Amino acid sequence: MKLSRATGTIATLALAVGLTAACGNGGADAGPAAPVSMDEEITLTFAWWGNDDRAARYEKAIDAFEEKYPNITVQTQFQSWDDYWTARSTEAAGSALPDVVQMDAGYVRQYGATGQLAELDGQVGVNLDTDGVDETALASGQIEGRTYAVPVSLNTQSIIYNATLLEELGMEPPADGYTWDDLVQWFADVAEAGAEHDPQVYPVGDMTGNNPWFLQWLVQQGKAPFTDDGQIAFTEEDVQAWADLWAPLRESQAFFPAKRAAQLEPKTGLNSAEVVAEANWDTLMPNYTAELGSDDLELMPIPTGDDGKKMYWHSGVMLSASASSAHPDAAAAFIDFMTNDPQVGEIFGTSKGVPATDAQKDAMTIEEGSPDARLLAYEDARADDVTEPAPVPVEGYGEIEVEMARLSEEMQYGNLDEDQFASQWFAYVQDTVKAE
Template sequence: MKLARLSGAVAAVALTIGLTAACGNGGADAGPAAPVSTDEDITLSFAWWGNDDRAEKYEKAIDLFEEDHPNITVQTQFQAWDDYWTARSTEAAGSALPDVVQMDAGYVRQYGATGQLAELDGQVGVNLDVDGVDDTALASGQIEGTTYAVPVSLNTQSIIYNAKLLEELGVEPPAEGYGWDDLISWFADVAEAGAKHDPQVYPIGDMTGNSPWFLQWLVQQGRAPFTDDGQIAFTKDDVQAWADLWAPLRDAQVFFPAKRAAQLEPKTGLNSREVVAEANWDTLMPNYVAELGSDDLQLLPIPTGDDGKKMYWHSGVMLSASASSSHPDAAAALIDFMTNDPRVGEIFGTSKGVPATQAQKDAMALEDGSPDSRLIAYEDAAKDDVTEPAPVPVEGYGEIEAEMARLSEEVQYGKLTEDQFVDQWFAYVQDTVKQS
């Protein structure tokens, strides 16, 4: 029988007590990987963030895993995003993470570099198959060459745009292979045409505080955002150059006003048809289609940069095993199942991102022309553009990213100048990394 759904601190305390007693230092003393035992009863704990829909899908997949492994029982829990990381932090303090945890790329270093996550390389070829996962995507779960997390879904940064609204404005989308200057010109053209539309239409929100795009832009400039040992590698001049890139559009009031965006919440300018485009993860497009209530949204890749394509896969959802697990081989087998089994792809579809393996993508039942099928086609077309490994963020980058967005909003409201934005955010970055 699986655990009842727990949340927040209650879940954290329950698991900390139970797992500390049960697991001890089993992961550290487990020795080399061996095929999963079929001679003993094994209980694994598995935690993820998400909603009821994701939980229902995970439970269906786990039922199949347990059918394949009759001696293994998987106990489950899930929380909303913020509560999830609060619970994991509490468990980590007692070296008692669940046997398998859903992991985010922004937290790999925080938990992997501090000895909380199992090193998975020894499981590869025994209980874990990663041959079907793109090598550059695998790098996002590695620290100094050691694998601590396996991507089970992928996405990339993109421009999600309303093709019908753009047609109403009489503006064409950028041509294939467009660059950063082309993007800025396109935004200006949309703003000019949108000013004559009733109601007024804007091209996009202010890009200055968009951290994922800043990281992608750095990579395209040939700059690694972070060092292998978990320090920042970008400079204050890099931040200044990024802010300068968007200054002409900001000064010309091309961007969607922050005040109006706040008035629309929880809706966005995109699904209110007041904004043509949003720069975000491509896997959000089907969700936006549902919110918009019409199938008018399409995807554009990010600009390609001066030296070529230089895109990278972002691991939307990853899975890790606890270093304190008493059953590291079974934990690896569960990760393998969630990564590779076609039935898991059939159950989840694109609900947690595009599956990282072809076998799971092939198992999805997709209608021709549907948002999900367009998303898959987009990522298939992007493969040739993905040439770089995803940067592994420094510890605490979630807070750094949130502060970038907050300070950018202060600029939009006229409370900070661009130079103050650069000074304050870079100082915050340095202080946060120094304290971690």
Template sequence: MRITRKAAGAAAATVAVALTLTACGGGTDAAEPGSAEKVSTDEDITISLAWWGEPARAEMYEEAVDLFEEKHPNITVQTQFQDWDGYWTSRATEAAGGALPDVIQMDLSYLRQYGATGQLLDLDGQSGVNLDTGGVDDSLLASGQIDGSQFGVPTSTNTLATFYNADLLKKVGVEPLAEGYTWDDYSEWIQEVTEAGAGEDPALYGGTDFTGTFWFFLQWLIQQGEEPFSEDGELNFDEAQLTEWLNLGQGLRDSEAIFPIQKTKQLEPLGGFHVNQVASESTWDNFLAGYVAESGEDIQMLPIPSGENGPAQFWKPSMLLSASAQTEQPEAAAALIDFLINEPEVGKIFGTSKGVPAVQAQIDAMDVEPGSVDEQVVQYEEDVTDVVTEPAPVPVEGFGEIEAEFKRLGEELQYGNVTVDEFVTQWFSFADGAVKQS
């Protein structure tokens, strides 16, 4: 664990990690909007803030917290950060003991696991008093809700994009995809690029096996008019739907038109798109900076393929901020979340390092240089506003486990070690035991 200067000497001794959360008596009662009191400006208050990330992010958070403390001189914020894996291990330990930090950086994949088990504060009571969420898009804000209660507020947005390397496409004489293309169109285009790039050294591939990514499957379901998860936190799709999805990539796997899994594993943590051996990649739009830095090429973005109901994309919060249900200072915790969400200077500090800020005032405050990656990401999200029509699915409890198993089986499918039917059977068997009921 990395403890910053403000929390020096305040960390508790490490205890054995409880990887499964213990529900806290069924959760908190629903908060009446605006029922909280205004945060005190007289008494001395100390709250804690935790996030995952590298030292560069920590410097940004420290700068933002300094500004908050200047505006709230009676509030001291103790801060700590860790890498992704260590962060969630520590949170699980704290949750088991009812001792989460007052304010925690939350990921959508874990929101239900913590929010539906009584670990997070229902922020509705703070709304309009210490917390203003009026600047956050309604569909984005909904991604932080469970059963209508607000357990997390998005700090920033991203959405899916198909990246393509314009320089490589010129080299092999293939035109980029046209907007409005379908998943079948994408598969045919990957095949075309791979055939055109077969004579290059090294060979150029059109893309990777997109069917092995769980979030793409969820996006495809939404495009079919299906909600991936039910309101009570259960899977809302069946084996036939998963089979149909995986079969979208079977022709590419059979013809060896996708970047080989063996090469993918050799390159990790980079991928074929980073090293200019793959012409396209579909993922979250805030990956652009890494792609540009590693490839050195002209990288462009398009909306992802369309389904039966069009693109039907959703804003996914790249991260959220939540408060502990056990906090002794809910008003101060909400005030800190409000500051980090809305304060323009915070937008200037973070830029698009966490995604595009969720509030326009922070976007306006960013020092965006013409032609920069920040400008390109912001422009992309403005351009796709019309196709981002759906709320992000709130993951079920146990989401992280089933997502990891989906990835593992996707790799086995590419190796040829399992068939589509075996993938489906094994994954559903795993998911039946991993998805925890609220």
């Protein structure tokens, strides 16, 4: 009889996975891939981060998977972002990750390079089809050419802006193909116009601590942020140049005040209509639109002038298989289903990002003119600018990113200058990477 699907506590799942792993070899010891068995009764464990809405969608998608594979039962659990990685760290210490784990690009190296994740290349063409996923996006789940995670949704950097506020200021977005210097000037012009608006509005929050944009800026300078073997490739001089780029806006107090931003949390200046623009992943636009309570938000591209057409797809959500799984073939089949099956695209829409495959994008029901429609149109328009693979961060980069934001805030409060920001953050980067 098939076991029922259930959610459980972290400890219960860790014990269950540990028992499963003890029953078979899994991972690299499992031998060559074979088509997933349709006769053997199989139970897979699957963990992911998210909320109740994502849970309901996953349950529908898993029902469809179990209908296709009636001999496989998928047991699930989910946590919030922070709790999720605490749980995975505990399980990894005992080599007992769930059979399939929702993975983030920032953690691929941490779990893949330490033998916790199964290499999936051997499953390609057997239980897993990755032909529909952009090659540069696939690279974000690879370490030294080996695949440890498959993107199931994609996004890219953008500037999300309030078109109504911008029109009230008598301004337009910068022309396509603008440069980073053009962007700084545009923000300055928005700040000047916003000072006369009632109530006052600001162009954007301080960009210095925006780590994803720092990485994107490095790539557009022709510099890889990280080496293939997991080391830092940027220099203190690079950090200094990044901080200096935004210094004129900070000196003129054009940025949205940090104190006011803290007062608004968990909302932002953008979805509170106090800021014209926010530099962030494009897939946040529909959510921000809902939070703002109006349909005023649009998307504009990042700077691509001066030979800067070097954007990359970021894998918003990825899926990995545990190296200790007793059922690597079934785990790969589950990842394949979640990546390629049109039913999954119809169920999730853009709720976890734009699907990584056309089969799922084509299955979505999108209302013309809706935020989702504008998001898809933006990504289609930027596709030719995506020429680079996404950087695969070093181990521990999550802590490094948090420290960058903290030091940037200190600078906003006047406790640090650009030189101190650059030297202190780069020293922290070096210490953290060495500690790993």
